[in-house]
Each structure stands twice: as C-alpha cells, then as structure tokens.
Amino acid sequence: MTTPIRLSAEFLGTLFLLTGVVGSGIMGEELADGNAAIALLANTVATGAILAVLIVVIAPLSGAHFNPAVTVVFLLRGEISALMALAYIAVQVAGGVCGTWIAHAMFELDVFQVSEVSRSGAAQALAEIVATFGLVATILGCLRRKPEWVGPMVGLYISAAYWFTASTSFANPAVTVARSLTDTFSGIAPVDAPIFILAQILGAVLCWFLFLGLFRSESKLQ
Amino acid sequence: MTTPIRLSAEFLGTLFLLTGVVGSGIMGEELADGNAAIALLANTVATGAILAVLIVVIAPLSGAHFNPAVTVVFLLRGEISALMALAYIAVQVAGGVCGTWIAHAMFELDVFQVSEVSRSGAAQALAEIVATFGLVATILGCLRRKPEWVGPMVGLYISAAYWFTASTSFANPAVTVARSLTDTFSGIAPVDAPIFILAQILGAVLCWFLFLGLFRSESKLQ
Amino acid sequence: MTTPIRLSAEFLGTLFLLTGVVGSGIMGEELADGNAAIALLANTVATGAILAVLIVVIAPLSGAHFNPAVTVVFLLRGEISALMALAYIAVQVAGGVCGTWIAHAMFELDVFQVSEVSRSGAAQALAEIVATFGLVATILGCLRRKPEWVGPMVGLYISAAYWFTASTSFANPAVTVARSLTDTFSGIAPVDAPIFILAQILGAVLCWFLFLGLFRSESKLQ
Amino acid sequence: MTTPIRLSAEFLGTLFLLTGVVGSGIMGEELADGNAAIALLANTVATGAILAVLIVVIAPLSGAHFNPAVTVVFLLRGEISALMALAYIAVQVAGGVCGTWIAHAMFELDVFQVSEVSRSGAAQALAEIVATFGLVATILGCLRRKPEWVGPMVGLYISAAYWFTASTSFANPAVTVARSLTDTFSGIAPVDAPIFILAQILGAVLCWFLFLGLFRSESKLQ
Numbered sequence: 087m088t089t090p091i092r093l094s095a096e097f098l099g100t101l102f103l104l105t106g107v108v109g110s111g112i113m114g115e116e117l118a119d120g121n122a123a124i125a126l127l128a129n130t131v132a133t134g135a136i137l138a139v140l141i142v143v144i145a146p147l148s149g150a151h152f153n154p155a156v157t158v159v160f161l162l163r164g165e166i167s168a169l170m171a172l173a174y175i176a177v178q179v180a181g182g183v184c185g186t187w188i189a190h191a192m193f194e195l196d197v198f199q200v201s202e203v204s205r206s207g208a209a210q211a212l213a214e215i216v217a218t219f220g221l222v223a224t225i226l227g228c229l230r231r232k233p234e235w236v237g238p239m240v241g242l243y244i245s246a247a248y249w250f251t252a253s254t255s256f257a258n259p260a261v262t263v264a265r266s267l268t269d270t271f272s273g274i275a276p277v278d279a280p281i282f283i284l285a286q287i288l289g290a291v292l293c294w295f296l297f298l299g300l301f302r303s304e305s306k307l308q
Numbered sequence: 309m310t311t312p313i314r315l316s317a318e319f320l321g322t323l324f325l326l327t328g329v330v331g332s333g334i335m336g337e338e339l340a341d342g343n344a345a346i347a348l349l350a351n352t353v354a355t356g357a358i359l360a361v362l363i364v365v366i367a368p369l370s371g372a373h374f375n376p377a378v379t380v381v382f383l384l385r386g387e388i389s390a391l392m393a394l395a396y397i398a399v400q401v402a403g404g405v406c407g408t409w410i411a412h413a414m415f416e417l418d419v420f421q422v423s424e425v426s427r428s429g430a431a432q433a434l435a436e437i438v439a440t441f442g443l444v445a446t447i448l449g450c451l452r453r454k455p456e457w458v459g460p461m462v463g464l465y466i467s468a469a470y471w472f473t474a475s476t477s478f479a480n481p482a483v484t485v486a487r488s489l490t491d492t493f494s495g496i497a498p499v500d501a502p503i504f505i506l507a508q509i510l511g512a513v514l515c516w517f518l519f520l521g522l523f524r525s526e527s528k529l530q
Numbered sequence: 531m532t533t534p535i536r537l538s539a540e541f542l543g544t545l546f547l548l549t550g551v552v553g554s555g556i557m558g559e560e561l562a563d564g565n566a567a568i569a570l571l572a573n574t575v576a577t578g579a580i581l582a583v584l585i586v587v588i589a590p591l592s593g594a595h596f597n598p599a600v601t602v603v604f605l606l607r608g609e610i611s612a613l614m615a616l617a618y619i620a621v622q623v624a625g626g627v628c629g630t631w632i633a634h635a636m637f638e639l640d641v642f643q644v645s646e647v648s649r650s651g652a653a654q655a656l657a658e659i660v661a662t663f664g665l666v667a668t669i670l671g672c673l674r675r676k677p678e679w680v681g682p683m684v685g686l687y688i689s690a691a692y693w694f695t696a697s698t699s700f701a702n703p704a705v706t707v708a709r710s711l712t713d714t715f716s717g718i719a720p721v722d723a724p725i726f727i728l729a730q731i732l733g734a735v736l737c738w739f740l741f742l743g744l745f746r747s748e749s750k751l752q
Numbered sequence: 753m754t755t756p757i758r759l760s761a762e763f764l765g766t767l768f769l770l771t772g773v774v775g776s777g778i779m780g781e782e783l784a785d786g787n788a789a790i791a792l793l794a795n796t797v798a799t800g801a802i803l804a805v806l807i808v809v810i811a812p813l814s815g816a817h818f819n820p821a822v823t824v825v826f827l828l829r830g831e832i833s834a835l836m837a838l839a840y841i842a843v844q845v846a847g848g849v850c851g852t853w854i855a856h857a858m859f860e861l862d863v864f865q866v867s868e869v870s871r872s873g874a875a876q877a878l879a880e881i882v883a884t885f886g887l888v889a890t891i892l893g894c895l896r897r898k899p900e901w902v903g904p905m906v907g908l909y910i911s912a913a914y915w916f917t918a919s920t921s922f923a924n925p926a927v928t929v930a931r932s933l934t935d936t937f938s939g940i941a942p943v944d945a946p947i948f949i950l951a952q953i954l955g956a957v958l959c960w961f962l963f964l965g966l967f968r969s970e971s972k973l974q
Contacts, residue, residue, distance in 0.1 A: 091522055102442060109472030117345035123783035123790045124345045128471050130797065131352065136468035139461050143449030192435040192474040213858040220768060227809030232900070234454070239805050241464075242907070246802035249794050250775030252858040300757055313744055324664060331694030339567035346567045350693050353574065358690035361683050365671030414657040414696040456676070463686075535966055546886060553916030561789035568789045572915050575796065580912035583905050587893030636879040636918040678898070685908070 087147055089170070095147035096174050097181040099140045103152050104185030104264045105192075106136035111271035112193045125271060130248045138241030145236065153258040154178055155218055155290035156225060162294050175260070182264030190268065201266050201273030205253060210278075211285040213253035218289030220247060221257045226297050259283040309369055311392070317369035318396050319403040321362045325374050326407030326486045327414075328358035333493035334415045347493060352470045360463030367458065375480040376400055377440055377512035378447060384516050397482070404486030412490065423488050423495030427475060432500075433507040435475035440511030442469060443479045448519050481505040531591055533614070539591035540618050541625040543584045547596050548629030548708045549636075550580035555715035556637045569715060574692045582685030589680065597702040598622055599662055599734035600669060606738050619704070626708030634712065645710050645717030649697060654722075655729040657697035662733030664691060665701045670741050703727040753813055755836070761813035762840050763847040765806045769818050770851030770930045771858075772802035777937035778859045791937060796914045804907030811902065819924040820844055821884055821956035822891060828960050841926070848930030856934065867932050867939030871919060876944075877951040879919035884955030886913060887923045892963050925949040 087095075110132030114125035144150040149166075151157045154175040161171040190197045224243040228236040247255035256262050256274070262283055266276040274282065309317075332354030336347035366372040371388075373379045376397040383393040412419045446465040450458040469477035478484045478496070484505055488498040496504065531539075554576030558569035588594040593610075595601045598619040605615040634641045668687040672680040691699035700706050700718070706727055710720040718726065753761075776798030780791035810816040815832075817823045820841040827837040856863045890909040894902040913921035922928045922940070928949055932942040940948065 094522065105438065106468050106472045109474070110468065113348075113471045113474070114345060117343075117348060119343050119345065121343070121345070121783075121785050121787070121790070123780060123785065123787070123794055124343070124349070126779075126783060127790070127794060127797070128345055128349060128352075130794075131349070132468040132471040134801070135356070135464040136472070139446055139465045139468070142454060142457060142461055143446060146453050188434075188438065189472065192431055192438065194429070194431040194474070207860070209858055209860045212854075216771065216854065216858065224805055224809060231812050232808060235808060239808055242801035243805045246772050246776070246798040246805070249779045249798040250772045250802070250855065252775070252779070252860070254779075300760065316744060327660065328690050328694045331696070332690070335570075335693045335696070336567060339565075339570060341565050341567065343565070343567070346565070346571070350567055350571060350574075353571070354690040354693040357578070357686040358694070361668055361687045361690070364676060364679060364683055365668060368675050410656075410660065411694065414653050414660065416651070416653045416696070538966060549882065550912050550916045553918070554912065557792075557915045557918070558789060561787075561792060563787050563789065565787070565789070568787070568793070572789055572793060572796075575793070576912040576915040579800070579908040580916070583890055583909045583912070586898060586901060586905055587890060590897050632878075632882065633916065636875055636882065638873070638875040638918070 089173075092148040092170075093173055093177045095144050096151060097177040097184075099144045099148070099150055100152045100178045100181035100260055100264075101185035101188070102140055103136060104182040104261065105189045106185075107133050107261065108186045108265065108268050108270065108272050109189035109192060111268075112189065112195070115271040126248065126254070129272065130245050133248065134241040134245030137244055138237045141237035141240055148174075150237075152178060152181075152260070153221075154260055155258060155286045156222065158287060159222055159226070159290050159294045162291070178260035179263050182260040183267060186264045186268050195270070199267060199269040199273075201269050201275050203269070203273040203275055204278060205274050206278045206281070210253045211281050213251040214256060214282050214285035215289040215292070217247050217251040217253065217255035217257040218286040219293045221255075222290045222293035223297075226293070230301075253282070256282055257286060257289075259286055262286070311395075314370040314392075315395055315399045317366050318373060319399040319406075321366040321370070321372055322374045322400045322403035322482055322486075323407035323410070324362055325358060326404040326483065327411045328407075329355050329483065330408045330487065330490050330492065330494050331411035331414060333490075334411065334417070337493040348470065348476070351494065352467050355470065356463040356467030359466055360459045363459030363462055370396075372459075374400060374403075374482065375443075376482055377480060377508045378444065380509060381444055381448070381512050381516045384513070400482035401485050404482040405489060408486045408490050417492070421489060421491040421495075423491050423497050425491070425495040425497055426500060427496050428500045428503070432475045433503050435473040436478060436504050436507035437511040437514070439469050439473045439475065439477035439479040440508040441515045443477075444512045444515035445519075448515070452523075475504070478504055479508060479511075481508055484508070533617075536592040536614075537617055537621045539588050540595060541621040541628075543588045543592070543594055544596040544622045544625035544704055544708075545629035545632070546584055547580060548626045548705065549633045550629075551577050551705065552630050552709065552712050552714065552716050553633035553636060555712075556633065556639070559715040570692065570698070573716065574689050577692065578685040578689035581688055582681045585681030585684055592618075594681075596622060596625075596704070597665075598704055599702060599730045600666065602731060603666055603670070603734050603738045606735070622704035623707050626704040627711060630708045630712050639714070643711060643713040643717075645713050645719050647713070647717040647719055648722060649718050650722045650725070654697045655725050657695040658700060658726050658729035659733035659736070661691050661695045661697065661699035661701040662730040663737045665699075666734045666737035667741075670737070697726070700726055701730060701733075703730055706730070755839075758814040758836075759839055759843045761810045762817060763843040763850075765810040765814070765816055766818045766844045766847035766926055766930075767851035767854070768806055769802060770848040770927065771855045772851075773799050773927065774852045774931065774934050774936065774938050775855035775858060777934075778855065778861070781937040792914065792920070795938065796911050799914065800907040800911030803910055804903045807903030807906055814840075816903075818844060818847075818926065819887075820926055821924060821952045822888065824953060825888055825892070825956050825960045828957070844926035845929050848926040849933060852930045852934050861936070865933060865935040865939075867935050867941050869935075869939040869941055870944060871940050872944045872947070876919045877947050879917040880922060880948050880951035881955035881958070883913050883917040883919065883921035883923040884952040885959045887921075888956045888959035889963075892959070896967075919948070922948055923952060923955075925952055928952070
C-alpha cells in the first residue's frame with residue numbers, strides 16, 4: 087500500500103474508533119437513568135464491536151494500529167520505520183481528536199471541550215499497564231497463529247478489559263489524548279493523561295520484551 | 309440466481325429485518341420499566357444478531373442489500389443494472405413495510421400506524437451521514453478481502469452505531485420509510501424521513517467516492 | 531454414527547438446552563430486581579450462547595436437531611427415516627423434560643412443577659409461526675452454503691427472536707413441552723402448549739415449502 | 753514448546769483469567785447500583801470474552817488448560833504426563849492467586865483477603881458437576897472436529913453457564929482457590945471450596961468417561 091493510503095487508513099480508523107467510544111459514552115449516559123453499569127455496558131458493546139469491524143476492514147491497508155503504543159511495538163520489532171511510525175502516531179492522534187469532535191457535533195454538544203473527569207493514582211497507572219500489556223499480547227499472539235482473528239479478538243479483549251481494569255482500559259495514547267478533549271462519560275482530565283500514556287507505553291514494551299524472551303528463536307525466523 | 313429468486317430474497321430479508329427492529333423495540337420498551345438504555349440494549353442485540361443471520365443466509369441469493377443506499381452504491385460500481393436496482397429498492401421498501409406490520413400484529417397493536425417520534429435537526433442528519441458512510445465502508449471493506457465476513461461485521465457495525473450515532477443509526481432508506489409507519493420505540497415521524505433518506509444516500513455516495521479515489525487502480529481490476 | 535450415539539446425542543443436547551433456558555430464566559428473574567427486560571437479556575445471552583455451543587459440538591454426532599419441528603423438516607426432505615424421526619422426537623422431549631428437572635434441582639426448587647404462565651391468543655400463535663419459519667430458514671440457508679456456521683447463526687437468530695417475537699420465540703415443540711413443566715420465568719401453561727406446537731410445525735413446514743418452491747431444481751441436485 | 757514456555761503460558765493465562773473474573777466482578781458491583789443481575793451481566797461479558805481471547809492466544813503454547821479439572825482429563829486421556837500435569841496444576845493455582853491480587857491492587861483494595869460469601873449445599877455441588885461436565889464436553893467436542901473453535905466456544909459456554917447453573921459456574925479448581933481469596937462479588941468462602949473442587953473433578957471425569965464409552969473405537973484411533 088502507498089503511504090497516503092496507509093496514513094488515510096490510520097486517520098479514518100482512529101477517527102471512527104473515537105466517534106464510537108465517545109459517542110456511545112454520551113448516548114449510554116443520557117439513556118441509562120443514572121445507572122453507570124448500564125452506561126458502561128452500552129459503551130462496551132459499541133467499543134468492542136466497532137474495534138472488531140475497523141480492524142477487519144482496515145488491517146489490509148495500514149495494519150490497523152490506531153494506537154501509538156502498538157505502533158511503538160511494531161517499531162521495536164523492526165516492522166515499521168521510525169519515520170513512518172512518527173507519521174502513524176501523528177495521524178492517529180489527529181484522527182482521534184477529529185472523531186471526538188464529530189461525536190460532539192452529532193450529539194449537539196460544544197465541539198471543543200476539556201475533560202474534568204479525574205482518573206489518577208498508582209492503581210489507575212497499574213490498570214493501564216495491565217490493560218496495554220494484555221492488548222499487545224492479544225495482538226502479537228493472534229499474529230503468530232491466527233492473523234485473521236486479530237479484529238474479533240481485540241474487540242473481545244477490550245470488551246473484557248473495560249470491566250476488569252480499574253481505569254476502564256484506555257490502553258491507547260491517541261485515545262487518551264482524544265478523550266481528554268471531551269467532558270462526557272468517557273473523558274479524562276488532561277492533567278491525568280501523561281501518566282496514562284507512560285503506563286500504556288510501559289505495558290506495551292513489557293509485553294514486547296516478554297514475547298522476545300519467550301520466543302527468541304522463533305522471532306528471528308518470523 | 310433468477311430475478312424472482314433475487315427479488316423474493318430481498319423482500320423476505322428486509323421484511324425479517326424490520327420485524328426484528330420494530331418487534332424488539334416494542335418488546336424492549338414494554339419490559340424495560342422506563343429505562344431507555346435497557347430497551348435500546350435489547351433492540352441492539354436483536355438488530356445486530358438478525359442482520360448477521362439474514363446477510364449470511366440471503367447473500368448467496370440476492371447479495372443481501374436490504375437497503376436502497378447500498379443498492380445505489382452497487383449501481384454506481386456497475387454491479388447491478390439500473391432496472392434491477394429499481395426493482396430491488398421497490399421490494400426492499402415493500403418488504404420493510406410488511407415486516408413492520410407483522411411486528412404490530414404479533415404484539416396485538418393496530419397494524420396501520422404513523423409515527424410521532426420527532427427526529428430532526430442538523431445533528432441528526434450528520435449522524436445519518438456518518439452512520440451510512442460507516443455501513444458502506446464496512447460492506448465494501450469486507451467485500452475486498454473477507455466477503456464471507458460481511459454478515460457478522462455488518463451486525464457488529466450496526467450494534468455499535470446504534471449507540472455512537474445520535475440518530476441510533478437508521479442508515480437505510482427502506483428502514484426509514486418502514487419505521488415511519490410504527491408509533492413505537494423505533495419510529496420516526498414521516499415529516500423527518502426525507503432528510504434522513506437524503507443524508508443516508510449522501511453518506512453512502514461519499515464512501516463510494518472515497519473508495520474510488522483511494523483504490524482507483526484496484527477497483528478497475530476487480 | 532450408530533443409532534445409540536445419535537439418540538444419546540439428541541437426548542443430551544436437548545437436556546442441556548433446557549437446563550440452559552430454564553436455569554437462566556430462574557437466575558435472571560431472581561437477580562433482576564423486578565426488571566423483566568434485564569431478566570430476559572440474561573435469558574437471551576445464556577440461550578443464544580448454549581445453543582451455538584451445543585450445535586457445534588453435537589452436529590457431527592446427530593445433526594443437532596434438538597427440535598421436533600426441525601426433525602419434521604428433515605423428514606420431509608427425505609434426510610431421515612420416519613422411524614428414526616420418531617425416535618429423535620421421543621428423546622428430544624425426554625431430554626428436554628430431564629433438563630428442566632435438573633435446572634429445578636440446581637436451584638433448590640420442587641423438581642415436579644406445572645406452569646401457570648398464560649401465553650394464548652392469535653398473536654402468540656402468529657409469533658410462533660414467524661419464529662419457527664425464521665429458525666428453519668436460518669438452518670436450511672446455512673446448510674446450503676455455510677454448514678459449519680449453523681451453530682453460531684442459530685444462536686444469533688434465537689437471541690434476536692427472543693426479543694422480536696411476542697412469544698419470546700419458543701420455536702420448538704420439545705422445548706414447549708419441557709417449559710410447560712416449570713412454573714418459573716420461562717414457563718408456559720400446558721393448556722397453551724398445543725397451539726404453540728401446531729404453530730411451530732406450521733411455520734417449519736411453510737419454510738420448507740418455500741425453499742422447495744424457490745430452489746426446486748437445486749434441491750433435486752443436492 | 754519447551755517446558756518453561758508451557759508453564760509460563762499456563763501461569764500467565766490463569767493469572768489474566770482471574771484478573772478478568774475478579775476485576776469485572778468488583779467493577780460490576782461498584783457500578784450496578786445494587787442490581788445483581790446487571791453486575792453479573794457485566795461479569796459474564798468480561799469472563800466470556802477474556803476466556804475466548806486467552807484460549808486463542810495461548811492454546812498454541814500450552815494447550816490453554818487454565819484449569820486443573822481439564823488437566824486431569826488430559827492426564828486420563830494420556831495426552832500429558834503425570835509430572836507435567838502436577839506442574840500445570842501448581843502454576844494454574846499460583847497464577848490464579850496472583851491474578852486475584854492484581855485485581856485487588858488495581859481497584860485499591862487490600863491485596864490479601866479471604867472470602868465470606870457462602871456457597872454451600874447439595875444443589876450448589878450438583879450445579880458444579882453440571883457446569884464442569886458441560887465445560888469438558890465443550891472442549892472435547894470441539895477438539896474432535898473444530899479445534900480452532902475451542903476458544904470462542906468455551907467463552908460462549910461459560911457465558912451461558914454463569915446464568916444457568918445455580919453456582920454461577922466456577923467449573924475450575926484453580927479458579928475456586930483463587931476466588932476464595934477475594935471478599936468481593938465473585939468470592940467463595942474457603943470452607944465451601946473443597947466441595948466445589950470435588951464436584952468439579954467429578955463432573956470432568958464423568959464427561960471423560962461418557963466420551964470414552966460413546967467413542968471407544970474412535971478414541972483409540974485419535
């Protein structure tokens with residue numbers, strides 16, 4: 087695939103992902119009558135489903151990273167150049183922010199917002215490490231044996247991780263930046279974003295390192 | 309497949325789709341005790357599931373459009389004649405209306421109704437553009453690489469889009485007409501239907517145009 | 531497969547199906563705090579999931595009918611002898627009844643019960659015709675092109691039909707008999723069972739007839 | 753695969769499984785506003801999804817047992833040595849306990865807890881026999897014909913069994929031990945654990961025995 091197609095694909099994919107996450111959070115909270123579990127359940131269904139679809143549709147074009155932490159892992163594996171990785175990360179963030187704004191526009195909210203939802207503390211950072219470790223393990227594990235299942239499996243993984251991690255599993259620096267720009271259900275205060283992003287990169291790199299150690303010989307062959 | 313089989317398949321498929329959408333909306337609202345999120349969750353599960361099944365079962369017969377916006381895209385791609393496209397659209401609308409009436413009959417409601425649910429404004433139109441753009445992208449994307457996954461992926465896409473678009477993602481002119489004839493959970497006032505339909509066609513054509521631009525050379529080969 | 535294996539498989543499969551349907555109905559109602567939509571949502575998830583699993587696991591042994599209406603269709607198609615069909619139906623009913631009793635035992639209820647849940651009227655009968663028509667169409671449609679998808683697709687179809695048919699889609703005479711023996715969420719008064727069973731057979735035969743008409747030539751080849 | 757890889761895989765898999773089960777139980781209960789059905793629904797989605805992912809990703813490394821009852825069945829089938837089976841069981845229990853502790857840490861709870869949730873009586877034991885019988889039947893049935901579907905099918909089976917068994921389907925001795933160390937939604941008082949474990953082993957062995965009887969000749973060939 088040519089570079090413009092790859093970057094357009096990453097941009098559009100991350101855009102739709104954020105429209106999905108932020109939009110379903112708004113709708114869930116509006117309808118759930120104060121029951122946060124029902125709102126999160128709706129948010130879970132929408133996020134898991136759209137992730138599976140986006141990865142299946144876009145993976146043949148750009149690899150369907152939609153996630154700087156994932157792009158960093160592929161950079162470490164030598165499967166993407168440093169320059170292309172930077173370009174991927176830039177369009178992921180830009181796409182995510184645009185996706186958030188489209189969600190706002192669709193729900194007749196102010197387009198430009200800043201989140202005030204506090205998500206801080208060591209436990210939240212641990213949750214993001216666990217969440218991103220698991221996400222990268224899902225991707226690398228599927229790529230080894232079932233590459234065509236990456237989409238559905240990532241959708242299922244995130245559906246689970248929304249509930250079992252205390253941070254509801256952002257697991258994605260572009261998503262974190264974009265969600266800092268919405269003061270709705272799925273937001274995160276900008277002041278808390280840097281720790282989330284660090285934890286996500288750490289979890290991703292830890293998982294890459296573990297795979298490298300466990301499968302050193304096989305990795306070389308791949 | 310012969311023309312009668314193709315048209316019967318489109319008719320029956322759109323009929324069952326609307327019975328599914330309208331029927332589960334009625335049941336969801338009846339049981340959900342006033343919690344609209346729970347009603348929409350039930351509506352989501354039923355719609356996503358029946359869409360996946362109908363497409364898997366009926367795609368070998370007629371392509372399983374069930375949707376004039378999708379038929380228009382295949383017309384633009386030169387994969388269906390103008391005459392057949394018109395016939396498809398006619399039976400889709402007829403099937404959708406019959407499906408709505410069957411849902412009413414099953415739930416002992418007046419068969420003939422007109423919706424009074426207002427769904428208007430620029431934000432709703434934007435939502436329908438986004439929803440139908442994404443639906444067509446899901447279909448065209450899967451057809452390029454994973455044609456046998458169109459059914460499950462469209463089911464997942466609509467499950468997500470019910471929540472992340474402010475209009476709950478009609479994304480289908482035949483569905484819009486048919487839902488204007490039910491004054492229940494899933495209805496839309498007839499006066500609001502034309503804007504929805506325009507937005508849906510616009511979203512579909514935009515997506516077709518994007519695919520054409522991105523994959524000009526490949527499209528010619530297909 | 532030998533006859534004992536086939537009949538054991540039908541018995542065990544229908545048993546687990548009813549344990550799933552009745553058990554999840556009891557648990558759903560117990561926990562849902564009076565919200566019938568939440569109880570039915572739990573019942574839906576459990577029924578759809580166990581159906582998919584049972585069909586995938588048991589289809590290689592007996593065809594995984596678990597349903598006299600389905601067995602009648604295969605009899606009409608000449609794919610099972612009349613004698614074997616009778617034996618299938620007998621073990622399906624016996625398995626279903628045992629499954630209901632196991633559910634009662636697990637939840638510390640009286641094992642032997644009779645339902646008092648009234649489900650009567652023409653609309654309910656129409657709902658059962660629609661539900662069983664759709665179920666048989668799902669099965670025959672998948673068998674034509676995607677035989678390995680019958681399990682997941684039937685699970686999805688029933689998940690949808692629980693919500694879009696006014697009767698919550700029994701669609702199965704053995705299930706109807708077995709559910710007349712539980713006075714819990716999923717029960718049906720014995721006096722209402724015969725109409726349900728007639729409607730189910732009618733819906734199944736109608737669907738078989740439609741397939742025969744549409745695909746006469748192809749059917750002969752198969 | 754080498755022994756260290758196999759044991760690491762069983763350890764990590766069971767760890768993530770318990771983080772998923774316990775973590776989503778905590779989150780579900782926190783958010784569900786006292787409605788236990790909604791909490792269990794969230795717990796169900798998370799557990800079913802993470803199980804499917806873990807089995808798909810880890811099966812090529814260790815077989816993805818995560819469950820001493822399953823390991824015992826493979827020991828009886830002569831597919832794992834007694835020594836390796838013991839090692840598997842040890843790392844499964846250790847992984848499960850660590851996974852529970854990680855869930856506690858993420859949710860800022862005391863890491864070391866003991867459950868006070870009573871789950872006792874003959875009906876609960878019967879439920880665990882049924883649950884584990886069905887789980888092993890799902891695994892062995894899929895392995896015979898659709899080995900690549902074990903992950904999704906086990907995920908679906910447990911999603912159903914959470915609702916149709918009165919014990920919410922622990923079906924796993926390592927999970928039972930690990931859940932005795934959390935005083936949250938998914939806990940079980942240690943005094944009730946031994947009966948659960950016995951019932952699980954019994955259900956698993958019964959299922960193995962049934963398969964042996966039904967498929968004696970075929971089993972020898974495999």
